Amino acid sequence: MRRYRRVAFLLLAPSLVLVALFVYGFILWTGWLSLTNQNDLFVPHVRFVGLANYLRLFHHPRFLIDLKNTLTFSLIFIPGSLVLGLVGALLLNTGVRGEGFFRTVFLMPMALSFIVTGVAWRWLMNPSSGLNLLFSALGLGFLKSGWYTDPAVGIKAVALAAVWQLSGYTMALYLAGLRAIPPVFYEAAEVDGASPWQAFRYITLPLLTPVTLSAVIVLGHISLKIFDLVIAIAGISGGPAFSSDVPALFMFVTTFQANRFAQGAAISIVLLVLVSFLVIPYLYWSLRREVAE
Amino acid sequence: MKLGKWSAGILLGFALAGLALAQGGKLEIFSWWTTGGEAAGLFKLFELYKQKHPGVEIINAAVAGGAGSNAKAVLKTRMLGGDPPDSFQVHMGHELIDTWVTTGFMEPLDQLYKEYGWEKVFPKGVLALLKWNGHYWSVPANIHRANVLWYNKAIFEKYGLKPPKTFDEFFAIAEKLKKDGIIPLALGDNGIWASTHLFETVLIGTLGPEGYKGLWTGQTDWRGPGVKKALETFARMLDYVNPDHAARSWDQANDLIIQGKAAMYIHGDWVNADYLAKKFSGYGWAPAPGNYGVYDALSDTFGLPKKAPHRQEAIWWLELVGSKEGQEAFNPLKGSICARTDCDPKLFNPYLQWAMQQWKTDTIVPSLAHGAAAKESWLAAINDTMSLFVTNKNVAQAQNMLAQACVDAGVCTR
Amino acid sequence: MRRRPLFWFFVYLALSLLAVFYLVPIYVLVVNALKDYREVSVEAMWRLPEHLSLASFAKAWFGDPGTGMTGLGQNFMNSVKLVVPAVFLSVLLGSINGYVLAQWRFRGSETLFFLLLFGMFIPYQSILIPLVKVLMALHLYGTIPGLVLTHVVYGIPITTLIFRNYYAQIPRELVDAAQIDGAAVMGVYRYVILPLSAPGTVVAVIWQFTQIWNDFLFGVVITNKPDVQPITVALNNLAGSFIVEWNVQMAGALLAALPTLLVYVLMGRYFIRGLLAGSVKG
Known part of the structure; x- marks a missing residue:
């Protein structure tokens, strides 16, 4: 048996080596880079500069805006996707006829690239066309907006497109969660004379809590990493006054256009730390729970 | 790297x-x-x-x-x-x-x-x-040439205007036009370089050609009164641009001149080719305000x-x-x-x-927005500054960022 | 529970409103992409085309030599050349890893699994700079094989996860029985696991296909020559240039979306399973 396990380990080895190098090795490399002065295409004397790149970052107006934008984005994107997902899942779970059709439609955006979504929404949110035209025609002129071209809206417009694209994900999660609730629970509640609202409030919602938690973690880490959609809607400059800019885009431009590699590395390490705070406890918890079962 | x-x-x-x-x-x-x-x-x-x-x-x-x-x-x-x-x-x-x-x-x-x-x-x-x-x-x-003022001839004739030679003349004209509902100055900075481009003509007009050239060698102080004055003038100019400038590209801004909605446009001379391609002939040109005798060049x-x-x-x-x-x-x-x-x-x-x-x-002075005056990473930092400045018009913050960019570029020491 | 007609009325109303929300962007893409050049105008965005025309699709695919616009056709083919080997290799590795982690747990295997999974969540920005340097050293930078390697490596965590969860359902007795018959580790994989792998493999293939086809970040960083770029990157360049009419951009977006949409509509069930697998606890 022990020999078998050794063979089994050998089978894992290629993947382990690749991930060790390309994930953990590269992260260490990036971490080191972020502590040096390599902020140009060619730096004759590479020096260790401590946390200088990080200190600069937290005094950089653009980065502070980016962090604020990330927060704004999450506050629209996460609750928006949760609510829309839950509503959609509850509706689909009523046993309505045509469920398959509606489900297919609701989840379709998930199959699209952010860039495709971006092309569609950039035109929908163009100030002189798209939604604004529709609002005018429907007598809803007060809803008209400059969308991503208005510095006061910016990232909120991007978040709207993100809700469109990813609420199908929470819907799928909730639907699976709802289907996993044994019908006897509801039967018992009905026998006890509970109203549908009480059944929802005291059975459905509590049993969906783990699903909500998973969704929040996954959506939260998407909020931190969002990049493609911003480029596709607001363009590479992140919109007027960086109103749609996010850390991932700032990192991209800093690194690959301005050649400030150490600075770009610092941004990405900050991102990594933020994502880790979210994901590591969650992964740990999931695997623990699995072992316990 | x-x-x-x-x-x-x-x-x-x-x-x-x-x-x-x-x-x-x-x-x-x-x-x-x-x-x-x-x-x-x-x-x-x-x-x-x-x-x-x-x-x-x-x-x-x-x-x-x-x-x-x-x-x-x-x-x-x-x-x-x-x-x-x-x-x-x-x-x-x-x-x-x-x-x-x-x-x-x-x-x-x-x-x-x-x-x-x-x-x-x-x-x-x-x-x-x-x-x-x-x-x-x-x-x-x-x-x-980057520092050209383009204008709609019909509007200028209607109001009996001459191309402004100084910033004071520019603001006098702009005020007059704005009261009458005409956009005084067109801008299309959905590529932020267009704002940098406009700002560089203001820098030249404020500091003069030698002072402007000194910015790129460390001889002109980025923290000095000249740059401050230029930022203030630029901020004032932004009060007279089309409100949807962030949604327009440089040629879409030029369309405002062609349509007679805007009177002036300070931009490079590829604008001329755009007029010719769009078969528009009702335009005139002059050096940008404060830029007489200076050729802001890119090549x-x-x-x-x-x-x-x-x-x-x-x-x-x-x-x-x-x-x-x-x-x-x-x-x-x-x-x-x-x-x-x-x-x-x-x-x-x-x-x-x-x-x-x-x-x-x-x-002849080198254009900033088009790669002649400063290296790419420096220009990128200035573009970042402009992106913020055109919205918040915070002179102190912008001047600080500009000075920092010069230090990062290895040209300035403070 | 019996429900009143009014209940169903509101359910259908709500479902229809949601459907409109999800279909509006698709509607705009399709309607405008099908319009003739003469019909295209910003004001008429919501109107149905009077005459159906495929001219926008042709222009998006073939480009327009007159104005120097290159078509998306070659980029579409680049994406195909990228996706096929990348999906094959990452699914193969995931299957092997999943098998070992599900059926041959050893001390520390859970920790290794945790370390693998973390690779799925990292912001790729944190590995981009070293990645570019290493690919340059390997002469793979700016090439499709370089992009294949990248997607294979960073696809390992999710494919491993999908297969591990899938193989965990295979009863241990089957494995034990095969061992008694004299099959070793590879033998069990070959004779017991592989024949049972079809559903899990479909999930993994569809998931990886969608992810890699839709990727933008690796594409834009690793391939910068237009003739090597995958379709998402080329589409973004097309959409970013103001010379290209917007109905052509929309036709381009549909071309880029077509393969994944097709797979989704035909095999949506498996796609959703992959989706759920991504939240770790399937």
């Missing part, structure tokens, strides 16, 4: 491979001229080249998109990977010098300058921008990479690019003037004839 040691080995390997391929009689020209008059001009040069060197096969390695940013990214990989084209388009000044010359990727061209007497036909201001460490590194194909140049696979063919190309014949063929199509001062004005449209006249007498 520190590519130092191992890339040197790779470069050597490619150089040897390049030698073996060099007899083919080929010429690979890299540019981002893929559309309209630019492409037409490039093809015209190819045609002339083929007449002179019929045996050489020309490979057009043009890369489209992003106003040259795609092309620059491709070029970066090719150069670092030891696979340079025979010659490539690059903006005159720091875009070339800091990226490729100081790093040892280019061959000096002093021999060509001597042989063809180019030191006598290119203006001194241009020669200074082409020179680094006592050598010449590229050949300018054309000159564009597309071609250089010779050290590892060019077809060195002789590339040298023939550079000879053509710098020649009177080449420049006279290329520039009327491209919508720019010759870098040489001896081109025949009759070949050019009225605006370009005016520009050629000024070219001979004005003080």
